[in-house]
Amino acid sequence: MANSLGSRIAEYRKAKGITQDQLAEHMGVSTQAVSKWENDLSCPDITLLPRLSDYFGITIDKLLRGDSSNAVQVVSESERRDFNKMLLKIFVNSANGDIVKVNLPLSLVKVGLEIGMQLPEISGNDALKNIDFGAILLAAERGVIGKLVEVKSAAGDVVEIVIE
C-alpha cells in the first residue's frame, strides 16, 4: 500500500475504476484539486474526509494511515491494552452499495458468548455466517490485534474484521 495520503487516494480511485474528473465531481471540488491531492501538493479539507473514505468504502483511519495501522500483530502481555477498552470492528461493503459498520466492545462480545447468545448475522451477508467469534475473542485475549479477516467475494462484497 502506498505510503502517502495522495498516493493512497490515487490507488483507491484507480481500484474503483474512476477518473479524477469523476472523483472531483462526487466530492464537489475541481479536477485540479484532486490532481494536487494525488501528487501530494495539497491535502483534502478535513470536512471532506468522511465522504472520501465512505466513497472508497474504507475507514478514515485507513485512508490517512494506510494498511500499516491494521497490520496483525501480537502484543506482549506487558504492552497489552486493557481488554475492557478493546473493540471488535466489523466492516461490510457490499457490491450493491450497502455499507455496514459494527463496533462491539470485546467485553460485551465475551459476555454475549458466555451466556450463549448467537451474534446476529450482520446484513445477512453469507461471508459472516460462519465466523467463529469465540476464536476471535481468544485471539484478542492472547494479544492479537489488527485486521484478522479481509474477505473479498466474487460478487464484490468486502468484509473486514479488526481488533483494536
Added chain:
Amino acid sequence: MRVKIQAEGYNFTIPLPLGIILNGFTIRIVKSCLKYTDINLADVSISEEQLHILIRELKRAKKVFPNLPLVDIKTGNKQRVLITL
C-alpha cells in the same frame, strides 16, 4: 443508547436510556407479559439472570465508550440506521 434512522427525507432519533429501559423492573414486566403471548418461556434462550449480566455489561461499556456507534448501516439508496451506545 440512541437509534437514529434516516430514510426518504425523514430523520428519526429514538433515545433509549439504558437505566430506564433495562432494569430489573422492566425485565419482570417483560417476563410477566410473556405469559400472555404464545411464546413458551422454555424457548427463550436467555434467562433473567443472564439478561441482568448483559445489561450490567452494556452499562459498563457505555461508561468506557460513551456514544460509541455500535451499528451503522448505510444502504445504497441513502437510507441509514445508526445505533449508538
